[in-house]
């Protein structure tokens with residue numbers, strides 16, 4: 238596959254870039270975080286989203302060095318914001334299963350923090366339920382957790398949810414998958430099944446002292462209902478699409 242052959246060169250040529258999507262506190266709409274989302278500035282094909290190349294990067298193993306670049310670029314960006322504005326939102330980085338289960342996770346995260354000078358508490362790692370399944374990732378995650386890094390489960394409820402893992406995993410929060418929150422925009426009431434699932438997940442999360450971020454929030458009706466049900470944070474087009482750092486800087490300056 239041509240794209241997959243071009244990946245290593247693209248990494249060397251620094252053709253990857255990060256977009257940042259705002260995460261807000263649902264009670265006062267304050268910016269509390271940004272999620273870093275990787276893009277590839279392909280010289281011929283233009284700007285490619287993760288769907289176009291992350292699968293290939295996983296298959297070829299390139300996702301590990303790519304992830305290392307994402308971690309360090311996101312930490313450097315957050316550190317630059319901290320220096321320039323006196324504060325910075327927490328920066329979230331998505332980890333592929335291969336990164337979470339790889340032997341270099343702790344070293345890679347520590348190198349990104351040390352290289353940028355970003356306080357560990359300003360970095361959040363997003364991983365999927367699938368990545369939590371093995372025993373070794375839990376040990377690495379525990380170490381990072383002790384370093385002060387925050388860890389959340391992305392797209393919660395859509396994977397092979399092994400709820401027993403939540404008891405022991407070093408996890409601070411969950412992100413509710415967009416697939417559950419879509420029908421929360423319906424004028425009359427949300428889909429009964431979606432509502433039941435979201436209620437159950439919120440109740441589970443809060444009983445275990447996990448914070449809940451609702452993703453895919455596109456309208457105020459959705460935001461209102463999700464906040465009423467107990468979501469602390471929101472992310473979605475209502476608050477901003479993934480955007481260039483300059484766009485986030487407008488929010489930081491105010």
Ligand code: G
Nearest residue numbers: 273274275286287288291307331332333479
């Ligand atoms: O917003 P966007 O279309 O870019 O994101 C699509 C998917 O790609 C999301 O599910 C997100 O978790 C994933 N993703 C985005 N950036 C990264 C990254 O740097 N590393 C990994 N592993 N996944 C990412």
Ligand code: G
Nearest residue numbers: 331391392452453454455472473474475479
């Ligand atoms: O799985 P993860 O949450 O990391 O995925 C991010 C993906 O969701 C990206 O493709 C991003 O562009 C998309 N996204 C972010 N906010 C919204 C939203 O409010 N609505 C929709 N439909 N997609 C969104």
Ligand code: MN
Nearest residue numbers: 272331363391
């Ligand atoms: Mn994510």
Ligand code: NA
Nearest residue numbers: 272452453472
């Ligand atoms: Na998201």
